Amino acid sequence: MKRIYSTLLISVAYMGLAGAQDIQNNPGSNHGNKFEQLGTILSTPNEQRTASGAPGVKYWQQRADYNIKCELDEKALQLAGSETITYYNNSPDPLDYIWLQLDENQHNNNDNANYQSGSVMPKAAGTMMLDRVEKPGEDNGYGDKIMSVTDVTGKSLPYVINKTMMRIDLPVALKSGQQFIFNVKWRYKISDRMTVGGRGGYEYFPGDGNYLFTMTQWYPRLCVYSDFQGWQNHQFTGRGEFALTFGNFHVQMTVPADHIVGGTGECINYAAVLSPAQMARYNKAKTADAPVQMVTLEEAKKAESNPSSAKKTWVFQANNVRDFAWTSSRKFIWDGMGQDVEGKKVMCMSYYGKEAYNLYSKFSTRLVAHTVKTYSSFTFPFPYPVAQSVEASNGMEYPMICFNYGRTEKDGTYSESTKNGMIGVIIHEVGHNFFPMIVNSDERQWTWMDEGLNSFMEYLTEELWDNKYPSKKGAAYTIVDYMKLPKNELEPIMTNSEDIVRFGPNAYTKPATALNILRETIMGRQLFDYAFKEYARRWEFKHPTPADFFRTMGDASGENLDWFWRGWFYGTDPCDISLDSVKVAKADLYGDVPFVNRRLAAANKVAPPAVNDFDDISKVRNREDKKINFYVDRDSVVHDFYWKYDRGFAAVDTNKFSTLAKSQTYQQGSTTPVVFTDEDKQKYAGKFFYELNFSNKGGLVMPIIVEFTYVDGSKQIDRIPAQIWRLNEKHVSKFYVQDKEVASIKLDPMRETADIDETNNYWGKLPEPSKFQVFKQKAAAGAARGQSTGINPMQVSGGK
Numbered sequence: 001m002k003r004i005y006s007t008l009l010i011s012v013a014y015m016g017l018a019g020a021q022d023i024q025n026n027p028g029s030n031h032g033n034k035f036e037q038l039g040t041i042l043s044t045p046n047e048q049r050t051a052s053g054a055p056g057v058k059y060w061q062q063r064a065d066y067n068i069k070c071e072l073d074e075k076a077l078q079l080a081g082s083e084t085i086t087y088y089n090n091s092p093d094p095l096d097y098i099w100l101q102l103d104e105n106q107h108n109n110n111d112n113a114n115y116q117s118g119s120v121m122p123k124a125a126g127t128m129m130l131d132r133v134e135k136p137g138e139d140n141g142y143g144d145k146i147m148s149v150t151d152v153t154g155k156s157l158p159y160v161i162n163k164t165m166m167r168i169d170l171p172v173a174l175k176s177g178q179q180f181i182f183n184v185k186w187r188y189k190i191s192d193r194m195t196v197g198g199r200g201g202y203e204y205f206p207g208d209g210n211y212l213f214t215m216t217q218w219y220p221r222l223c224v225y226s227d228f229q230g231w232q233n234h235q236f237t238g239r240g241e242f243a244l245t246f247g248n249f250h251v252q253m254t255v256p257a258d259h260i261v262g263g264t265g266e267c268i269n270y271a272a273v274l275s276p277a278q279m280a281r282y283n284k285a286k287t288a289d290a291p292v293q294m295v296t297l298e299e300a301k302k303a304e305s306n307p308s309s310a311k312k313t314w315v316f317q318a319n320n321v322r323d324f325a326w327t328s329s330r331k332f333i334w335d336g337m338g339q340d341v342e343g344k345k346v347m348c349m350s351y352y353g354k355e356a357y358n359l360y361s362k363f364s365t366r367l368v369a370h371t372v373k374t375y376s377s378f379t380f381p382f383p384y385p386v387a388q389s390v391e392a393s394n395g396m397e398y399p400m401i402c403f404n405y406g407r408t409e410k411d412g413t414y415s416e417s418t419k420n421g422m423i424g425v426i427i428h429e430v431g432h433n434f435f436p437m438i439v440n441s442d443e444r445q446w447t448w449m450d451e452g453l454n455s456f457m458e459y460l461t462e463e464l465w466d467n468k469y470p471s472k473k474g475a476a477y478t479i480v481d482y483m484k485l486p487k488n489e490l491e492p493i494m495t496n497s498e499d500i501v502r503f504g505p506n507a508y509t510k511p512a513t514a515l516n517i518l519r520e521t522i523m524g525r526q527l528f529d530y531a532f533k534e535y536a537r538r539w540e541f542k543h544p545t546p547a548d549f550f551r552t553m554g555d556a557s558g559e560n561l562d563w564f565w566r567g568w569f570y571g572t573d574p575c576d577i578s579l580d581s582v583k584v585a586k587a588d589l590y591g592d593v594p595f596v597n598r599r600l601a602a603a604n605k606v607a608p609p610a611v612n613d614f615d616d617i618s619k620v621r622n623r624e625d626k627k628i629n630f631y632v633d634r635d636s637v638v639h640d641f642y643w644k645y646d647r648g649f650a651a652v653d654t655n656k657f658s659t660l661a662k663s664q665t666y667q668q669g670s671t672t673p674v675v676f677t678d679e680d681k682q683k684y685a686g687k688f689f690y691e692l693n694f695s696n697k698g699g700l701v702m703p704i705i706v707e708f709t710y711v712d713g714s715k716q717i718d719r720i721p722a723q724i725w726r727l728n729e730k731h732v733s734k735f736y737v738q739d740k741e742v743a744s745i746k747l748d749p750m751r752e753t754a755d756i757d758e759t760n761n762y763w764g765k766l767p768e769p770s771k772f773q774v775f776k777q778k779a780a781a782g783a784a785r786g787q788s789t790g791i792n793p794m795q796v797s798g799g800k
Contacts, residue, residue, distance in 0.1 A: 034701050035726045038562040041570070042547040048227040053551030054538050061543055063088040064222040064247040071254040071311075072328060074211060077202060080187040083219055086247075087180045091225060094173040098180070098225075099233040103217035104188045105164045106238050107196060108143030113163050113235035115498060142196075144220065147185035157182060164236040166220060184220050198238065199396045205331065205353070208304045212329040212353065214392050214403050215253075217242075221323070224442070226543055234444045240497030241450065243442035244322040246541060251318075255328045257310035258303045260295055262334070262351050262388050263326030264399045265318025273312050285336040286347060290637070291365040295334040297357055303330040304354075318399065320383075320541060322440055325398035327351060327390045335361065339369035342381040346372055352391035355407045359414055359422055363638060364389045364406075367423060367465070370631050371430040374461040378529065379434055379536035387430055395425045397432030404429055415792035416642045420470060427465070428458045439539045446546055447497040448569070452511025453549075459512055463622055466632040468611045468646050473509040474516045475616035477751040482510065483574035483698075484756040490572040494546065513754060514568040520617045521703060521752045522722070523559055531556035563722060567700045575753050576698030578760035582745060583691040611646050617750045641794045688738040692745065692763075694731070698756060701725040704732075707749040709764070710740040717749070 045051035047058035065088075070081030089095055105111040149157045149168060158169045174180050193201030193214065200216035224232045224243040232243045253261055261267070270279060278294050285292035307330060318324060329351075336349035350364035368389050372382045384400050392403040406422030408414045431454050435441065441449035459474025472478055482490075482505035491500055493511050500506045519528040534556040535549055546569075554561050567573060612619075622628050632638055694704060704720040724732050744764025748755050755761065 034567060034729055035563045035723075036566070038550065038565060042550065043228065043545065049545070049548060051551065052555040053535070053548045053553070054555075055542060059542070060090045060092070060227065062090055062222070062225050062245050064245040066219075066221075066247060066249045066251070066324070068219055068249070068251045068324070069254075070219070070252070072213065072215075072256070072259075074256055077190045077211075078187060079190055079215065079218065081219060082183065082185045084181065084183050085222065087174075087182075087222060089174045089176055089178055089180070091227070092176050094175050095170065095225070096173050097167050097169045098174075099223040099231045100166045100168065100184075100220045101217075101223055101233075101236060101242060101244075102144045102146075102161065102164050102166050102220055103199075103236050103242070105143040105161075106236055107140075107191045107198060109138065109140045111143050111161065111163055113237045115235065115237040141189050142191055143188060145187050146220075147187065148183070150183045152181040152183075154183075165223070165233045167233075186220060188218075193394070199394075200325075203393060205355075208331070210304050210307070210329065210331050212327070212331055212392060214325075214327050214390070214394075214396075216325040216396060216398060216403070217323075218325070221245075222247075224543060228545055232442060232444060236444075237498050239503065240445070240447060241436075241443040242323075243440070243444055243543065246320055246322050246440070249316070249318040249321060249324045251316045251324055251326070252313055253316070253326060253328070254311050254313045256308055256330065257312040258306075258308035258330045259312070259328045260330070260332040260334050260351065261314040261326060261328045262332075262349065262390060262401060263314070263316045263318075264321055264324040264401050265316045266385055267314055268317050269313075269315045273314050282336070285349075286338045286345065288337045291335040291337045291350070291361070293333060293335045293361075295332060297333050297354060297361075300331060300333045301354060321399040322437060323398050325401050327392065327401070327403070329353070333357060333361070335365055337365055337369060339372055339387075341373055341376050344381065346382055346384070347386045348372065348388075349386065350389045350391070356391040358408045358412045359406045359419065360389075360391050362640065363419075363423065364391070364404075364426060366631070366635065366638065367426040368430050370465055371427045371461055372433075374464055375431055375434050375457055378457060378460060379439075379533055380540055382433065383438065383540075384433065387433060389426050389430060395429055397429040397437070399433065399437045402426075402429030402432065409792070409795070411795070413792060413794040415794070416645070419640070419642055423465065423469065424458065424462060424472075427461045428454060431457050431461065434536070438541060439536055440541070440543050441545075442543070443497060445496060446494065447500070447503075447507035448493045448511040449544070449546060449549065451507045452493070453515070455508045455512035456515040459516060459618075463618055464628065464630060466643075467619055467623055467630050470612045473512045475612070475614075475618065475751075476513055476517055476521075476754040477614060477616065479505065479509050479513040479754050480756050482506075483754055487572055492572055493569040511569070514564075516618065517752065517754070518553075518561070518564065520621070521705070521719075522561075522564065523557055525621075527557040527559065528553075563701060567702075571700070573699030574756045575700045575702045576696070576755060576757045576760075577702065577704055577747060577753070578695045578697050578757075579692060579745065579747050579763055580695050580760075581693045582763045583693070584742075585689040586687070586741075614751060617752050620750070641797060645793060686739075688741050690736045690738060690742060690745075691733055692736070693733045696725060696730055696732075697760070701729060702753045702755075704734075705748045705750075705752060706734075707746045708736075708738070708742050709744045709746070710738075711743045712740060714740070 043049070047056045049059070050056045065086040066083055068081060068083040070079055072079055087098060106113070146159070146161070146166070149159045151157055151171070157171070160167045168182065170180065190213070191198060191201040192204065194203050200214050200218055203212045205212070222245045224245055226232065234240070236242065249265060251263065253263070255261060270282060274282065281292055281294045285294065316326070331353040332351045333354070334349065334351050336347055338345045339348050348365050348368040350360055350368065352360035352364065368387050372387050376382045386400045388401040390401065390403045391406055393405045393407065394403050395405060396403045404422065404425045406418060406425070434457065435454040436443060436450040443450035455473050459471050462469045462471045482502065489501060491506060493506060495506070497507070519525055531553045535552040538552060539548060550561070550565050632643060692706065701722050703722045704724060706718045706720065708716045708718070720734060724734070742764065744762065747761035
């Protein structure tokens with residue numbers, strides 16, 4: 001034994017000397033700054049924002065209250081409105097002017113943000129594409145037309161419009177603790193969002209001649225004035241959303257009398273706008289445990305065929321919200337149910353046309369309720385009285401209301417991809433109530449604090465809806481294709497929203513993946529969940545920055561995570577940990593023992609269209625957690641055709657599936673003799689010794705997860721924290737003494753680290769796939785081809 005360890009100590013000492021010499025000659029070659037603290041990057045703590053990540057004793061934020069009246073002209077496709085705004089200066093600074101956002105100017109070809117991208121002449125272009133080509137100087141008529149800006153006495157106030165922003169100059173400085181009341185009158189031409197694009201507008205249905213209006217980002221509204229930035233008046237380009245000021249809203253919307261209106265907050269005059277039957281259904285829905293239709297399919301179809309020329313005014317009240325959005329159409333079926341959230345009832349509702357009936361009537365409101373309840377369990381109890389989902393062929397979020405897609409085929413059937421897409425978008429958009437509508441981060445600057453955190457929460461919520469749901473973001477392996485792109489196609493997560501090339505992977509998937517890796521692999525669920533909830537609780541109804549999030553996660557967990565934020569959020573290096581070699585020795589009492597060093601290449605897999613081809617660590621742990629009761633297991637109403645199809649309860653013609661081959665590559669190693677002294681023979685007879693040598697080829701420091709498969713078929717996993725790289729970020733070794741002979745070694749067996757090259761993760765011979773696995777791969781290939789035919793399995797099976 002002494003001889004063995006003497007040899008090893010000499011080897012380690014030699015490697016350490018060589019490494020030190022290499023660092024001295026080339027400082028960047030072995031030891032970079034991957035474990036350097038973020039103190040030089042994060043903002044300096046102060047009385048507004050502490051070093052712990054919590055709001056300071058002198059934290060402040062502004063407030064803006066709105067009283068808005070507007071009228072929708074369905075024939076002229078225009079909206080006209082007036083608003084009285086009360087602005088409270090809670091900052092310590094005197095303000096000479098205030099800034100408002102005019103988001104509708106995005107649609108105007110002269111007053112938009114003018115953030116242009118390069119363009120080329122298309123090889124073939126339809127009229128729609130040509131109509132959207134910029135025509136400088138020619139006003140297309142869209143955008144906010146400001147009619148007047150006056151103070152509380154009616155006196156005109158000077159203002160300047162700069163593209164999508166409007167500055168109002170105050171007659172005297174607004175001092176700390178004072179408030180200012182002013183009025184704005186405006187109108188704009190509503191755009192066809194199906195052709196022009198954008199968040200709000202109308203969709204026209206030529207089949208029945210009706211409109212569906214989504215009125216979003218529709219009124220002039222206050223920009224945020226904050227302690228860390230001052231005025232957030234960055235132009236709106238259509239990508240980075242907005243930062244807004246919290247306040248109370250009183251909104252009156254005059255619309256055609258046969259329209260159904262849904263909006264932020266609670267309608268306070270339902271008795272005046274609903275029929276007695278509809279009002280009775282609404283009251284019933286409040287305590288129902290399944291959706292109740294306030295407006296039925298038959299009633300919606302009748303309204304479509306006989307439009308009213310009369311008008312009605314709906315009145316909504318919403319308190320402590322940062323924005324207000326609404327929808328209006330005579331096409332709507334409207335249903336709802338109450339959801340208990342920690343002793344409080346939340347009214348969950350959905351609005352949808354007949355085109356989405358077979359999907360939305362079964363799933364939408366149930367998904368709203370599931371989302372509100374699940375997010376609340378991970379953050380804070382949902383504080384608002386209402387949560388709503390509107391089918392509008394798009395995805396966008398606002399306080400208490402969001403717009404989603406999910407329409408069926410004309411025969412009422414739908415593909416599984418449509419169903420799963422609808423589930424994901426409803427969860428995502430309803431979830432935005434928490435991030436950023438309540439935890440009010442600034443997506444204009446840090447998209448990931450909005451989309452990334454919410455995508456992570458969406459992933460957790462999808463997983464608790466159905467253990468077979470094919471989540472596409474969150475699990476580590478789903479970000480690999482993005483992480484392996486050339487460096488010139490990547491930006492750090494911390495990049496400003498307008499400057500990100502691959503917006504979805506960068507702002508949504510990568511941060512969601514990073515957070516799930518923190519939860520499952522680095523911190524563990526208990527530490528992570530506590531720290532994440534603490535962040536949400538601290539910054540509920542406030543304006544956090546990245547530093548507040550990073551600091552809180554470390555402060556509440558006791559984990560030093562600066563290396564992780566530096567690598568995942570400030571860098572673009574991928575994870576590629578290679579098992580370069582394995583030195584093997586056996587305690588032989590009589591002589592030398594040869595060994596073979598083998599490396600097995602990763603097998604290519606084809607992803608099935610219905611369920612993920614790989615059960616990630618979250619799915620496995622959720623299944624094993626007996627406290628988790630998945631939504632689909634509690635409510636059989638959502639057991640549609642695809643629920644049966646995914647579980648093998650629907651017939652599958654295996655003759656349509658092709659066979660996939662798995663390739664295996666082996667690399668031979670060398671033998672190394674180890675001789676024991678007499679005193680070692682008794683103690684170490686039959687022991688096996690392994691030295692694993694790793695290299696960090698990708699540059700991103702991550703934990704090393706080693707799975708040993710023994711000759712007898714048993715397995716063991718060793719989880720080595722990322723700090724093993726702290727003294728040498730390029731190469732490390734780990735020595736093991738095993739009681740049993742190892743047949744094979746595999747790195748990251750559950751694909752938890754987003755390793756971009758699995759072919760260098762193996763040593764030894766791995767088992768062949770079982771017959772069940774081979775069949776599953778065949779089915780996946782056939783199903784993938786079947787989905788491309790345009791005929792969904794539900795149609796083949798008669799829609800059952």
